[in-house]
Amino acid sequence: MQLNYIANASTPSSSGRTIPVIDPSDGQVFDEIQRSSAQDIDAAVHAARQCFDAVWCKVSAAERGRLLMKLSAKVAEHADELAAIEQRDCGKPTRQAKADALALVRYFEYYAGACDKLHGETIPYQDGYSVLTWREPHGVTGHIIPWNYPMQIFGRSVGGALAAGNVSVVKPAEDACLSLIRVAQLAAEVGFPAGAINIVTGYGHEVGDALARHPGIDHISFTGSPGVGTIIQQVAAERHCPVTLELGGKSPQIIFADADLDAAIPMVINAIVQNAGQTCSAGSRVLIDELIYEPLLERLGQAFEKLRVGPAILDLDVGPLIRASQQQRVWDFLSDAQVAGIPMVAQGQIVDEAPETGYYQAPTLLRDVPVMHRLAQEEVFGPVLSAMSFRDEDHAVELANATKFGLVAGVWTRDGARQFRMARRVKSGQVFINNYGAGGGVELPFGGVKSSGYGREKGFEALLGFTTLKTVAIRHG
Ligand code: NAD
Numbered sequence: 001m002q003l004n005y006i007a008n009a010s011t012p013s014s015s016g017r018t019i020p021v022i023d024p025s026d027g028q029v030f031d032e033i034q035r036s037s038a039q040d041i042d043a044a045v046h047a048a049r050q051c052f053d054a055v056w057c058k059v060s061a062a063e064r065g066r067l068l069m070k071l072s073a074k075v076a077e078h079a080d081e082l083a084a085i086e087q088r089d090c091g092k093p094t095r096q097a098k099a100d101a102l103a104l105v106r107y108f109e110y111y112a113g114a115c116d117k118l119h120g121e122t123i124p125y126q127d128g129y130s131v132l133t134w135r136e137p138h139g140v141t142g143h144i145i146p147w148n149y150p151m152q153i154f155g156r157s158v159g160g161a162l163a164a165g166n167v168s169v170v171k172p173a174e175d176a177c178l179s180l181i182r183v184a185q186l187a188a189e190v191g192f193p194a195g196a197i198n199i200v201t202g203y204g205h206e207v208g209d210a211l212a213r214h215p216g217i218d219h220i221s222f223t224g225s226p227g228v229g230t231i232i233q234q235v236a237a238e239r240h241c242p243v244t245l246e247l248g249g250k251s252p253q254i255i256f257a258d259a260d261l262d263a264a265i266p267m268v269i270n271a272i273v274q275n276a277g278q279t280c281s282a283g284s285r286v287l288i289d290e291l292i293y294e295p296l297l298e299r300l301g302q303a304f305e306k307l308r309v310g311p312a313i314l315d316l317d318v319g320p321l322i323r324a325s326q327q328q329r330v331w332d333f334l335s336d337a338q339v340a341g342i343p344m345v346a347q348g349q350i351v352d353e354a355p356e357t358g359y360y361q362a363p364t365l366l367r368d369v370p371v372m373h374r375l376a377q378e379e380v381f382g383p384v385l386s387a388m389s390f391r392d393e394d395h396a397v398e399l400a401n402a403t404k405f406g407l408v409a410g411v412w413t414r415d416g417a418r419q420f421r422m423a424r425r426v427k428s429g430q431v432f433i434n435n436y437g438a439g440g441g442v443e444l445p446f447g448g449v450k451s452s453g454y455g456r457e458k459g460f461e462a463l464l465g466f467t468t469l470k471t472v473a474i475r476h477g
Contacts, residue, residue: 051195107155
């Protein structure tokens with residue numbers, strides 16, 4: 001049984017209740033986590049506050065960096081163990097689970113190096129004054145994390161917060177807690193003081209809500225669905241608590257007739273099947289120049305048919321979805337497509353070894369999806385790619401911007417001037433030209449516009465959000 005991790009100690013929840021942990025590859029229960037309550041959040045916030053006031057605020061930036069570097073090395077040492085935990089908990093194929101563990105190593109390494117490079121400025125002002133700015137930590141930061149990339153999102157969010165001098169209380173998703181509990185234990189082993197990293201597990205409407213409402217939380221970093229993002233924003237507004245919202249996307253891959261299709265095709269496919277399509281920055285729409293619509297759909301269809309889906313441990317192209325309700329959600333989208341007469345181009349194959357009790361979905365390519373249909377507007381969060389054609393550049397921009405989201409976009413063209421025009425005109429937090437990062441890139445600021453959220457994580461930019469700016473004006477004559 002897994003316990004919370006508060007003040008560097010494994011701690012049962014006050015309720016004594018638990019939540020079963022299910023392996024998505026076979027649908028079987030293999031562990032349990034604590035079903036915590038507001039009381040447990042209160043204990044974690046108290047531990048974090050004590051740590052901040054008594055210890056962490058006195059630790060120099062260089063020392064914070066050394067600790068994060070040690071944690072990076074420790075995670076690297078335990079990368080296979082963490083990947084195996086994540087694989088079973090989340091159904092990630094081996095390559096994906098390992099990539100996530102290595103991304104965590106890299107996040108801690110990046111933020112270790114950034115700690116002592118975060119500084120304020122001096123501002124020219126009137127004669128007789130010196131004015132400077134300080135970047136100060138918020139204090140106790142709350143982190144609400146989704147289930148799709150627990151280690152990566154912990155790395156970018158908690159790594160950045162610690163580097164900027166904050167302490168943290170973390171609420172992982174109820175479907176994906178195990179790796180983060182282990183990472184917090186490793187942090188204690190390398191010397192993070194008690195209370196710097198606290199993990200409290202449980203349901204969002206119970207323990208996530210308690211975290212967002214707690215008056216001792218000075219900043220909330222929320223990564224998750226747009227609907228819950230709205231709730232967090234409203235709850236935080238009641239006490240004017242700053243919030244970073246990393247929400248969903250319906251990201252377009254825009255392919256012009258002059259594109260290098262040999263380069264584009266594998267990336268277009270990877271961007272929708274990676275993590276079984278359960279990626280905020282999944283390239284879930286492909287907008288194709290009408291001049292190459294038919295031949296490109298044929299090539300994409302052939303590639304889709306070769307994709308194989310099965311248990312995480314087999315390390316195929318696609319693993320299971322996280323849980324039964326997610327599988328049902330994808331089925332509902334596909335049945336809506338059928339009702340609307342949206343043609344299916346191709347589907348991958350679920351292998352015979354896949355247990356019937358696992359949550360599998362074959363990757364599916366749909367064509368001629370009407371721009372206002374929910375398959376072109378809403379996150380499926382499964383391996384379903386919606387294709388549509390465009391007439392010219394203006395039409396491509398219109399389609400690309402025709403959703404409430406704006407997280408990531410991919411543009412494929414050899415025309416240099418068009419690359420710049422498209423990068424300017426597409427409304428999203430990141431634009432990839434002739435590549436698609438699917439949210440990757442530890443160093444690259446990441447976040448959305450419109451309903452994809454606001455604030456940035458990753459890169460140095462994230463550190464600014466994890467600090468508050470103080471202006472100091474000294475009149476010395
Ligand atoms: P979710 O919103 O259901 O849950 C996210 C987290 O919020 C979980 O820890 C959950 O327990 C908690 N939560 C749920 N209700 C809550 C409440 N009322 N108060 C406080 N916390 C609550 O999202 P999910 O299904 O876990 O994750 C998928 C979503 O996350 C997708 O929409 C995806 O696009 C988004 N996402 C965004 C990014 C990004 O960086 N933009 C990254 C990954 C995932």
